[in-house]
Amino acid sequence: NAGVTQTPKFQVLKTGQSMTLQCAQDMNHEYMSWYRQDPGMGLRLIHYSVGAGITDQGEVPNGYNVSRSTTEDFPLRLLSAAPSQTSVYFCASSYGTSGTPDTQYFGPGTRLTVL
Amino acid sequence: GQQLNQSPQSMFIQEGEDVSMNCTSSSIFNTWLWYKQDPGEGPVLLIALYKAGELTSNGRLTAQFGITRKDSFLNISASIPSDVGIYFCAGQPRRGSNYKLTFGKGTLLTVNP
Numbered sequence: 001n002a003g004v005t006q007t008p009k010f011q012v013l014k015t016g017q018s019m020t021l022q023c024a025q026d027m028n029h030e031y032m033s034w035y036r037q038d039p040g041m042g043l044r045l046i047h048y049s050v051g052a053g054i055t056d057q058g059e060v061p062n063g064y065n066v067s068r069s070t071t072e073d074f075p076l077r078l079l080s081a082a083p084s085q086t087s088v089y090f091c092a093s094s095y096g097t098s099g100t101p102d103t104q105y106f107g108p109g110t111r112l113t114v115l
Numbered sequence: 116g117q118q119l120n121q122s123p124q125s126m127f128i129q130e131g132e133d134v135s136m137n138c139t140s141s142s143i144f145n146t147w148l149w150y151k152q153d154p155g156e157g158p159v160l161l162i163a164l165y166k167a168g169e170l171t172s173n174g175r176l177t178a179q180f181g182i183t184r185k186d187s188f189l190n191i192s193a194s195i196p197s198d199v200g201i202y203f204c205a206g207q208p209r210r211g212s213n214y215k216l217t218f219g220k221g222t223l224l225t226v227n228p
Contacts, residue, residue, distance in 0.1 A: 004157075031214035042119075042203060042218040043158070050214060058215070090157050094213045103148060104213050106157030 002026050004107035006091050012113045013081040021076040021110050023091030030096030032074040033058070033104065034066065036087040043090060049074055050096065081114045088112070121204050121219030129227050134191040136222045138204030146207035147180050147187040148216070153200045161202075162189070194226050 007022045025032065033048040035058075045058030049068040063085060065077040074093075078085060088111050092104040121138045128134060138147070146165055150158035162173050164180035164187060171178055177190045187204055204219040 033214050033216075035218075040124075040220055042121075042220040043205075043216075044218070045215060048214040092157075096211070103160050103163055104216060106159070108155075108157050 004091055004093050004105055006089075006107040006110050008110060009108070010111045012115065013078075014115050015082060017081050018077070018079050019081065021078075021089055021091075021112070023074045023076065023107060024072050025074075025091075025093040025105075026072065027093065027105070028071065029093035029105075030071070031094045031104075032068065033092045034064070034074070034076045035090045035092065036060065037090060037109075038087050046076065046089075078112075081112075083114045086112060086114045119204060119206055119217055119219040121222055123222060124220070125223040125225070127225045127227065128194055130194060130196060132194055134194055134198070134224060135188065136202060136204075137186060137188045138206075138219045139186045140206055140217075141185070143184040144206030144217075145184065145209045146213075147178070148205040148207065149176075149178050149187070149189045150203045150205060150218075151200050152203065152221070158203055191224075194224075196226050196228050199224060199226050 004025045034046040035043040037043045044060050047066040049055045052071050055066050088109050090109050091107040094104040119140050148163050149161045152158045162178040167184050168182050169180040175192045179188045201221040201223050203221045205216040
């Protein structure tokens with residue numbers, strides 16, 4: 001199993017550009033989430049999904065869109081990048097209520113800089 | 116939203132020393148988690164706590180779920196250089212809601228050999 005994979009590892013954008021951060025998991029996990037990590041801020045939840053076709057907003061959803069057309073993939077879209085979106089983005093996945101362990105597995109992260 | 120206050124923000128210790136860090140919340144969590152993050156990596160789960168008052172160990176790590184459900188503690192005994200990293204506490208509202216973790220701001224641990 002590759003676990004949770006994220007691409008790209010690094011990205012530099014100009015203000016106003018759009019892009020999609022990719023996340024995939026091969027563990028047949030029901031739940032997937034996106035977090036951003038800023039210095040001194042810990043991780044904050046952007047969006048999450050409890051199954052294919054089901055998504056919802058987290059703590060900091062503005063400026064981001066998600067979709068979940070398959071169990072394996074959960075891409076995060078930045079529609080019009082802003083400098084405030086400079087951050088490290090982590091994707092995570094986990095079993096649903098019927099699975100154990102009851103915890104999330106994190107990908108290696110995407111480091112995004114918006115100029 | 117819910118907030119977790121994690122302290123201390125950073126620690127600089129000598130190899131062999133014991134380490135303690137804690138996390139407090141303004142609201143109740145039914146699951147407490149402790150993660151470690153190495154530079155350039157994603158967080159990795161160290162210990163999960165599911166019951167108030169629970170004390171759980173993982174090697175040199177021991178964590179406790181506070182009786183009030185609003186706090187948790189992590190202790191590391193006999194620290195070694197590879198313990199260096201950022202330690203995060205995280206709260207989960209209820210069993211099975213692990214898609215929606217609330218994280219503390221982290222404790223940066225530096226171990227001097």
